[in-house]
Amino acid sequence: xxxxxxxxxxAGRQAVQKADEQALVRQAQTGNRPAFEELVSRYDRDVLRLxxxxxxxxxxxxxxxxxxxxxxxxNLTRFxxxxxxxxxxxxxxxxxxxxxxxxxxxxxxxxxxxxEESDGTTRDFxxxxxxxxxAANPERHLLGQELGxxxxxxxxxxxxxxxxxxxxxxxxxxxxxVIGDMLGTSEETVKNSLFRATRKLRASLxxxx
Amino acid sequence: xxxxxxxxxxxxxxxxxxxxxxxxAAEELEGAERxxxxxxxxxxxxxxxxxxxxxxxxxxxSSQERPExxxxxxxSCRNRLEDAIDEIDHRxxxxxxxxxxxxxxxxxxxxxxxxxxxxxxxxxxxxxLPGRAQQRTPPNxxxxxxxxxxxxxxxxxxxxADVSGINWTPAEDNRPPQIEVQLTTEKPMTVQGTVNDTNVxxxxxxxxxxxxxxxxxxxxxxxxxxxxxxxxxxxxQALCQAARSDQNPAVRLMALDALGQSSPNxxxxxxxxxxxxxxxxxxxxxxxxxxxxxxxxxxxLLSDPEAVKVLRGLxxxxxxxxxxxxxxxxxxxxxxxxxx
Numbered sequence: 001x002x003x004x005x006x007x008x009x010x011a012g013r014q015a016v017q018k019a020d021e022q023a024l025v026r027q028a029q030t031g032n033r034p035a036f037e038e039l040v041s042r043y044d045r046d047v048l049r050l051x052x053x054x055x056x057x058x059x060x061x062x063x064x065x066x067x068x069x070x071x072x073x074x075n076l077t078r079f080x081x082x083x084x085x086x087x088x089x090x091x092x093x094x095x096x097x098x099x100x101x102x103x104x105x106x107x108x109x110x111x112x113x114x115x116e117e118s119d120g121t122t123r124d125f126x127x128x129x130x131x132x133x134x135a136a137n138p139e140r141h142l143l144g145q146e147l148g149x150x151x152x153x154x155x156x157x158x159x160x161x162x163x164x165x166x167x168x169x170x171x172x173x174x175x176x177x178v179i180g181d182m183l184g185t186s187e188e189t190v191k192n193s194l195f196r197a198t199r200k201l202r203a204s205l206x207x208x209x
Numbered sequence: 210x211x212x213x214x215x216x217x218x219x220x221x222x223x224x225x226x227x228x229x230x231x232x233x234a235a236e237e238l239e240g241a242e243r244x245x246x247x248x249x250x251x252x253x254x255x256x257x258x259x260x261x262x263x264x265x266x267x268x269x270x271s272s273q274e275r276p277e278x279x280x281x282x283x284x285s286c287r288n289r290l291e292d293a294i295d296e297i298d299h300r301x302x303x304x305x306x307x308x309x310x311x312x313x314x315x316x317x318x319x320x321x322x323x324x325x326x327x328x329x330x331x332x333x334x335x336x337x338l339p340g341r342a343q344q345r346t347p348p349n350x351x352x353x354x355x356x357x358x359x360x361x362x363x364x365x366x367x368x369x370a371d372v373s374g375i376n377w378t379p380a381e382d383n384r385p386p387q388i389e390v391q392l393t394t395e396k397p398m399t400v401q402g403t404v405n406d407t408n409v410x411x412x413x414x415x416x417x418x419x420x421x422x423x424x425x426x427x428x429x430x431x432x433x434x435x436x437x438x439x440x441x442x443x444x445x446q447a448l449c450q451a452a453r454s455d456q457n458p459a460v461r462l463m464a465l466d467a468l469g470q471s472s473p474n475x476x477x478x479x480x481x482x483x484x485x486x487x488x489x490x491x492x493x494x495x496x497x498x499x500x501x502x503x504x505x506x507x508x509x510l511l512s513d514p515e516a517v518k519v520l521r522g523l524x525x526x527x528x529x530x531x532x533x534x535x536x537x538x539x540x541x542x543x544x545x546x547x548x549x
Contacts (some may be wrong), residue, residue, distance in 0.1 A: 033294070040290070048286060052278040061278055065286040070293055148273045169235060170271055176237050191232065198231050202266055 018084070025085050029076050036076070040069055043086060047093045054097050054167060055104070056152075064100055068093045083181065091182045094164055098183075101160035154204035162197035165190055222259030223249075230256060234263040281424045284373035284393040362400065362408045367415045372423055373397070375413075375430040388434060404434050414447035417464070420455045428460045436467035445473060449480040452497075458490040465493065469500020472509060482519050491529065498535045505539035517543050 021042075027035035044065065051064035071092050079088055155163060161183070168179045176194065180187040222230050229246045232238040238246055250257055371393040377386040385403040390412050392398045402409045416423050416431040423431075432451060438444040451464035465484055468477050481504075484497035501510070501520070510516050517540055524536035 033298075036294075037291075040287075044287065045283060048278050048283055049275075052282070053276055056276055058278070058282055062282065062286050062289065066290055066293060069290050070297070073294055073297065147269070151270055151273050170267060171275055176235075191228070191237070194235065195228055195231050198263070198266070201270065205266070 021085055022081065025079060036073060039085065043089050047089065050093055050172065051097055053171060054163065055100060060100065064096050067096045087181060094182050098160050098164055101163065105160065150205060154201050157204050158197050158200055162193050165193040166197040169194055222256035223253060226256050230260050230263055234260060234267055280371045284371045287393065288373055362411060367412065372416060372427045375427060377434060385437065404438055410443065414443055417447040417451040420451060425457045425460065428455060428457065429463060432460055432463040432467060436470065439467045439471035445477055449477050452480050452484055458493050461488065461493045462496040465496040465500050469503045473504065475513060478504065478513055478516050482516050486519065495531060498532050502535050502539045505542040510539065510543040
């Protein structure tokens with residue numbers, strides 16, 4: 001009884017959230033800027049995290065973020081409520097990320113790694129000067145980081161689509177059906193991409209033994 | 210680490226079940242297909258081993274910390290997006306206006322007249338609206354809304370806020386500049402006032418105390434704005450913290466420079482001495498030395514025999530000639546009456 005009441009409560013909240021979101025989208029479609037900005041603030045963290053984990057570069061992640069939400073702003077009137085706004089935004093985000101990864105694969109100069117702190121922040125010019133103070137030079141090369149580097153290299157060896165599918169499945173925790181919906185392709189194609197990605201990763205990591 | 214790889218390498222199941230193993234490990238196998246595969250697993254040790262290896266592989270990969278964007282990045286993305294949308298909105302208004310008085314087909318029909326008219330409009334706009342284009346958008350959109358914070362800005366609000374930008378306008382007659390600090394919280398906020406304003410001071414000193422959370426540009430601006438207030442105990446403490454712990458040498462250098470402009474207390478002098486002895490950045494050490502020299506020339510080291518003792522050591526042994534000379538000068542000044 002308690003459980004069913006709780007489930008009803010969750011379902012009720014979800015319904016309210018959905019209705020609330022639809023109302024926001026409709027307002028945004030009439031040109032209401034605050035409504036659009038409210039929608040942005042609901043999803044922009046997720047979009048930025050996805051972009052950053054794929055490109056691992058502040059400036060590129062910023063460009064992707066900008067492109068995603070500008071596309072959404074320009075095309076908002078074309079949103080027909082056939083899927084959730086979340087799926088629609090993620091669909092745009094995955095497309096922009098894929099375009100970016102494909103372009104990047106063809107431009108070698110872009111592949112120079114950006115010096116970054118372990119917390120993900122970019123180091124500026126002054127930060128890059130040599131420092132030997134104990135407080136400013138923490139143990140950055142922990143043993144586990146070697147494995148992390150191998151995995152990052154292995155992930156870098158995947159095709160943009162395989163990388164995207166693997167990321168959405170194993171880091172974002174999405175179902176393959178949803179991923180297919182976002183990428184505008186069938187679940188079967190997504191399964192194949194995931195299969196290829198996993199096989200490549202295994203081979204790549206075995207090669208590093 | 211090699212063991213991590215061993216655990217999922219070399220294990221292959223039956224070739225016809227390869228896809229099912231991957232899907233089962235990813236929890237994507239459902240219904241009859243799942244039941245059938247589980248039946249097979251019960252009888253096939255090879256596929257069971259391959260499934261274990263697959264799971265280990267996913268576990269190792271997902272156990273790796275996922276790179277997270279810095280909080281300041283989100284704030285800067287939001288600001289840039291807002292500017293871009295402002296531009297789109299502004300452009301679309303102008304386009305509608307232009308089309309209403311100057312239909313596109315007119316250009317095709319009268320190209321020479323159109324060109325002349327466009328040149329005329331361009332010159333007119335350039336002559337009469339030079340300053341308009343540089344004006345900032347008024348803070349009336351929700352991303353900038355919220356205006357000035359009330360005096361109740363508390364520690365909790367600061368803990369969850371990012372500083373996305375610090376702007377200031379210099380004031381005339383040596384009055385402190387008007388400062389605008391943009392905070393990104395759940396709803397972006399702006400704190401306005403001079404450096405004497407409680408909220409502004411609170412935010413700027415918070416930035417220096419928690420320097421690991423904010424970008425170098427924000428920290429540098431905070432020091433720059435606070436340097437005129439180094440005599441204030443709260444500000445002095447924040448500057449000491451920046452000089453001791455900021456990872457950016459430019460921030461440490463500026464903080465030490467600011468401390469040298471006031472009459473610092475013993476803790477601040479100790480901070481300078483520590484920087485002089487321990488900091489590995491030559492520029493920062495020189496800033497510490499210069500500040501100590503300034504303080505010494507005002508008689509500020511007379512009551513600090515420990516500091517003078519350190520300076521004596523440095524004037525003999527420091528590898529940097531400038532430090533040796535300046536230490537000697539400071540030691541001499543500390544023994545002489547202060548300059549008027």
